[in-house]
Amino acid sequence: MIFKQLFDPLSSTYTYLLGCESTGEAMLIDPVIATLERDLAELDKLGLKLAYSVDTHIHADHITSARELKRRTGSRIANPGVDHLPCADVHLEEGKDLTLGSLNLQALHTPGHTDGHFAYRLGDRVFTGDALLIDGCGRTDFQNGNAADLYRSIHGKLFTLPDETLVYPGHDYQQRQVSSIGQEKLRNPRVGMDKTQADFEAIMANLNLPYPKFIDYAVPGNRQCGVCPTDLPEQLEQYCGRMTESVQG
Amino acid sequence: MIFKQLFDPLSSTYTYLLGCESTGEAMLIDPVIATLERDLAELDKLGLKLAYSVDTHIHADHITSARELKRRTGSRIANPGVDHLPCADVHLEEGKDLTLGSLNLQALHTPGHTDGHFAYRLGDRVFTGDALLIDGCGRTDFQNGNAADLYRSIHGKLFTLPDETLVYPGHDYQQRQVSSIGQEKLRNPRVGMDKTQADFEAIMANLNLPYPKFIDYAVPGNRQCGVCPTDLPEQLEQYCGRMTESVQG
Known part of the structure; x- marks a missing residue:
């Protein structure tokens, strides 16, 4: 593989490129619109054709490049089926794998950060999205987030994977x-x-996190598989890969 | 794989078990004598036959179980060739791989913690021993350790591996x-x-670490591929997997 x-660096998001050596096809997990050109260049450098973009959930802190990737490469948009996005080509469900050459992506419904959140397991790796972070987890205070659900997703599903499973x-x-x-x-x-679960619910109820500065643009944009609004405040233009003169200067 | x-937990040492699914053979990297029975039980549980024990270096904080593993399973002892241990069956050298079924262990000479230290690369993983630790590195103030050498081993060799290479x-x-x-x-x-390199040498020269409590027993024991001395102070008996009544009580 x-x-x-x-x-x-803008949203501290990891995008994962998975390529099949035998077919020369690839998928991108959680691609970000601000880094679209870099990701296309990376695929090009590796000689890979993008077959799928796959999102873990409706992000609140960045806009997916799924729609733009489809326009530029002909890739298909795979999304958690629970979210019923009309723009998605593939509606992922637990128990149905997404297969691409030698790559077999197992979809795991892991609600709690959002109710539609999925993690994806591939061999000895699991791409945990915002359900499980290193020494942390995603917040549970918006988008139908729920700490009890997230605890069950982590303890009841992710933590039942073998200990050596790599968490990305x-x-x-x-x-x-x-x-x-x-x-x-x-x-x-x-x-x-x-x-x-009670410990976790108490911790999550007392985080006192600020309201996410990009959520009001990101969520509607991501529900359309990656549409950047035209009316962004200037200081947020870089989230759409657009640099205004004043930001550049 | x-x-x-x-x-x-006694010496905070990681031992790695690598098994080949097709041949049913295995190797253990840096096995510890105090956990000998656990490791044998693990091999047994997985239905694997131990073919090699492989040490990264002459440890100062624990005694290898290489010799006992050989006695109990017939495994061969592979060690850095630089150390010229007469008890080793295989003297590893850079440029010579240790192959076992589908497993191909690439030996990388990484001096600095000790002069004979090796790391081992297997596919997209590297077992770094005490050369490179997570957010740290092994000390360089005994066993011909040398900060300049360790810097060159890390920057000139380990850091030239692809960024995605997993560090164990x-x-x-x-x-x-x-x-x-x-x-x-x-x-x-x-x-x-x-x-x-100058930054690193200054950091390493000012660590002011205590003299390792087990070194005077571990080094001679490891130069014999894992011999536990009979004259251990009572509080160190557990390092040889021996529990005295007073420690147990």
């Missing part, structure tokens, strides 16, 4: 890139094995 | 289990890409 972990998160804010299920069970301070 | 990451360290003291070359380049506070 060809594997690249790509980073968008949807974000990291401290430049960490990879963990393992065993590591998160042992030392995740929010949701490790030493935490009960 | 069958892969298990095993932990010895010889120890971790905070329950972290896995990192990547990209992550260590970005955020290793001692030896990341932002550190010059």
Whole structure:
């Protein structure tokens, strides 16, 4: 398998490029519109044809490049079926794998950060989106998020994978890139094995996080598989890969 | 590949079990004498026959179980050739791979923690022993350790591997289990890409670490591929997997 972990510094999002050596086809998990050109260049450099973009959930902090990737490469848009996005070509469901050459992506419904959130397992790796982060997890206070659901997704589903399973998160804010299920069970301070559901719910209820600055644009844009609004405030233009003169200067 | 990451809590050592599914053979990297029975039980549970034990270096904090594993299973002892241990069956050298079924272990001479230290690369994983740890590195103040050598081993050899290469360290003291070359380049506070050789040498010269409590027993024991001394102080008996009544009580 060809594997690249790509980073968008603006939203601290990881995009994962998975390529099949025998067919020369690839998929991108959680591609970001601001890094569209970089991702296309990466595919080109590796000589891969994009077959699918796959999102873990309706993101609130960046806009997916799924729609633009489809326009530019002919790739198909795969999304959690629970979200019923009319723009998606493939509606992923638990129990149905997304297969591409030698790559077999197992879809795991992991609600809690959002109700439609999916993680994707591929062999000894799991792409956990915002359900499980390294030493953390996604917030649960918007988009039908629910701490009890997230606890059950993590303890009841992700933590039942073998300990050596590699955890590739949807974000990291401290430049960490990879963990393992065993590591998160042992030392995740929010949701490790030493935490009960009540502990976790109390932690999540008291995070006092600020309202996400891009959510009002990101969510409607992502519900259309990646449409950037034309009326963005100037300081947010870079989230759509657009640089205004004043930002550039 | 069958892969298990095993932990010895006494010396915080990771032992890696690598098994070939097609031949049913296995190797253990850095096995610890105190966890001998656990490791044998693990091999048994997985239905694997141990073909090799492979040490990264002459350890100062634990005794290898290489000799006992050979006695109990008929496995062969593979060691860095630089150390010229008469008890080793295979003297590993850079440029010569150790092959076992589908497993191909590439030996990388990475001096600095000790002068004979080797790391082992297998596909997209590298077992870094005590050369490179997660957010750290092994000390360089005994066993012909040398900070300049270690810097060159890390920057000139390990950091030339692809960023996505998984780093499996010889120890971790905070329950972290896995990192990547990209992550260590970005955020290793001692030896990341932002550190010059002079920076690193200054850091290593000022660690003021205590004299290792087991070194005077471990080094001669490991130079014999894993012999436990009979004259251990009572409080160190557990390092040889022996529990005295007073320790048990």
